[in-house]
Amino acid sequence: MVTVRTVVSIAAQSHWPLFQMDVYNAFLQGDLLEEVYMTLPPGLGSQGEHKSKLDYSLFTKRNQKGIVIILVYVDDLLITGNDKGLIQEAKKILNHIFKIKDLGELRYFLGIEFARSAKGILMNQRRYALELISECGLGGGKPTTTPLEQNQKLTSLEYDKVFEPPSDDAKLEDRRVYQRLIGRLLYLAMTRPDISYAVQHLSQFMHAPKKSHYEAALHVIRYIKQQPALGLLMSSRNSGKVTAYCDADWASCLLSRKSVTGFGIKYGDSLISWKSKKQHTVSRSSAEAEYRSMATTVAKLVWL
Structure with a gap:
């Protein structure tokens, strides 16, 4: 996601167009008849390839005209660059190898909504946040102004064994409910740095959550309810x-x-x-x- 945000910010500042493409039947392209390595063996790689060694989902092509950048996530592709001719050429090559659907200008990618204006590109997860609020049954709940209650100290069961725990703070019977909720909050934090600390703090208790941990996670949801469309502006x-x-x-x-x-x-x-x-x-x-x-x-x- 850091790579995605970086590429989008470069496109916003450079006023480059952003396009999205989708691969039809990405997992049905054909039978594999050769050996497949999860880790590539030493020395394997074609001469002149332009794949980033720091992020293998990032591809670039550069010539005298300019540069085109392609980000790949499973079957979703994000394409940008400073030369429309290079971008069209890249699309044509990809479509020749795979059957690809051109989705036009970037609007929705990896569950993130994108909106462009003169000020830049806004990234948010409003739809995802509203679904999360509804799923937790907090549609009619009162919003909060902070992700966590001020000066709240959450403790683990290991800590409670040393120090006497509160009498009403019992271990959750089904920890999967808490784990799923934290997982969804971690995904929402991709465009919400304001909940980053709260989610990191709560994720420490996923192996043995207590009632207080679950209530704190719901507190984060009520905070999100205050501004579900809050996101990041990639400034121009x-x-x-x-x-x-x-x-x-x-x-x-x-x-x-x-x-x-x-x-x-x-x-x-x-x-x-x-x-x-x-x-x-x-x-x-x-x-x-x-x-x-x-x-x-x-x-x-x-x-x-």
């Missing part, structure tokens, strides 16, 4: 700069005392990458936690 303002911000929440995990890394990366005015994640090791000072956060952010910047 072109600065060409990549900017990163990072922070750390020192020793915030009550059980392990690990810190939480948070970062956000922008291309121009467009937010293209972010993360909220518990660090792998314990930091013995807030400065150490901050340096670990910076190291994670720099690694992502190098990849970008």
Whole structure:
């Protein structure tokens, strides 16, 4: 998804057209008579191929006229570039090899809605959010103004074994209900960085959720209900700069005392990458936690 957001932000700033194509019967193209490797053996690859080594779903073709970019996700293709002739040529080649349906300008891709204006390209998951609200039975519920309740500390069953748990905070009988809900929230977070920390925090308890965890997840849904169409604007303002911000929440995990890394990366005015994640090791000072956060952010910047 970072690659998708990056390509869309480049297209928005460069005023490139964006098209979507769909492969008919992607899994029925024919019988495989040769050996198929899940990991390609060393040395395999054609000369002059233009597949990104950092993201194997990203393909490019460049010549004196310009560049065309193709993003592939199973049977969905996103195509952009600065030369319409190259784009049409790429479409023709793809259609010659596979039977492909041209869906025209980008409107709906991977469950994300796209809307273009002079200000840029808006990405949101309004339809998905409304379905989630309805499925949880919160259509008539009261919206909340924050993803989590202020100063709320959620604990695991392991923590409760050491410290006495609240009497009414029992383990959920069917954890699959909670796991499915968190899975759907993780998918919604692709265009909602405002719920990133809350969903990351709640996903830690998927193996043994409690009643308080489920109620906190429903609280996130009520927050989404306030603005279900909220999303990301890939701005058309072109600065060409990549900017990163990072922070750390020192020793915030009550059980392990690990810190939480948070970062956000922008291309121009467009937010293209972010993360909220518990660090792998314990930091013995807030400065150490901050340096670990910076190291994670720099690694992502190098990849970008």
